[in-house]
Amino acid sequence: MSDQFSASEHLVGYLYQIRYALFILLKKIRDESGIELSIEQLDDVAFERQGEPIELLQLKHHISKKAALTDSSPDLWKTIRVWSTQIAENPNRFNEVILTLITTSKAPELTIPSWLKRDEHRDETKALNNLISIANKSNSKTNKPAYDAFLSLSDQQKIMLVSRIYVIDGSPNIRDVESKIAQEIHLLSRFPGSLKSRLEGWWFKIVIDHLMSDEYNTIKGVELQRKIYDLQDELGKENLPNDFPEILEMDEEELSENERIFVHQLRLILLGKTRLRIAVGDYYRAFQQRTKWLSEGLIYPGELERYESYLVGEWRRQFEIMKEDMGDTLPNQDRMAELGKNLFRWFETNNFTPIRPSYIDSYLSRGSYHLLANRLRVGWHPEFLERLGHLIAQAANQVS
Structure with missing residues (x-):
């Protein structure tokens, strides 16, 4: 049963990345249609502008509502490991990149994740000192590769890394993100439910093509905007959507x-x-x-x-x-x-x-x-x- 639960958690996690990426892109194209997105290339999700990364996102979804993001949480340290490795390999590229950890877990007060949130309690110095202390003293075998990757950075790189990290905890789960998407588009059509279901269907196909490509590629925000315009036309008074466009032969x-x-x-x-x-x-x-x-x-x-x-x-x-x-x-x-x-x-x-x-x-x-x-x-x-x-x-x- 535990293996089955673990497999389900991983599967939901991948679907969460795809759905959350759509949610964020919907928000971003309101201000910048030229934004681009990739999934499972630079990171779980990455946003780019003119070929350069501007934000990398790690997304952590938990089916259990009791999960917490603590100082020793594997979710935190796996994320630190990913970003530490990227900075070590290409330090200049990440000077201006925002590093966002999005999790359905809650970050307790007075913890490293709580000091890295975008609020009045943010304290990068405390977060950095505690990261160094835990990496040096902890005996966790699970987190050891992450500790080593973080400690291998120079002092300046550690400071830069921590300054770029933003934790968003208590994020909506995969079902709630669907509701968030619906809220984003509810004023775009007389039939927002129909628009949402068709938009998500299109989005999953686009992401599959994106992931299956042999070459590095991005999904452009303008593609999403055009699809929304097309769906608005189909759902207008003079038109109807065509959900079965393929020519079909049947016995x-x-x-x-x-x-x-x-x-x-x-x-x-x-x-x-x-x-x-x-x-x-x-x-x-x-x-x-x-x-x-x-x-x-x-x-x-x-x-x-x-x-x-x-x-x-x-x-x-x-x-x-x-x-x-x-x-x-x-x-x-x-x-x-x-x-x-x-x-x-x-x-x-x-x-x-x-x-x-x-x-x-x-x-x-x-x-x-x-x-x-x-x-x-x-x-x-x-x-x-x-x-x-x-x-x-x-x-x-x-x-x-």
């Missing part, structure tokens, strides 16, 4: 029986296998997207009903034209399938009807037609109702 077996009526419709007009798989993908994407919009309150049922009524109206116009072209004599089966395929082709390629003026992805209208076809409100074959009407009754019986 009909991935749908329930009640969801395959539109597939029977397409089989009546002898649609090919590949186009059938694409149609199933459009159906699924449209269903998922509409459900997500409704669950987030981004769209109302009445708006979807009006949209569907418009689609049905457009279909009816073209369906009646097809019936007139057939004439009074019912054509043979192959001809009816051909007419139905031509009708479907028209809707598939020409009838892009956006649900809102600025929403540009056409799969929603195609998928919505499949949803309507699944309820037999629209159809492609001239005799679709006569041939498939019994499926609606079967589906109703299965539900009841």
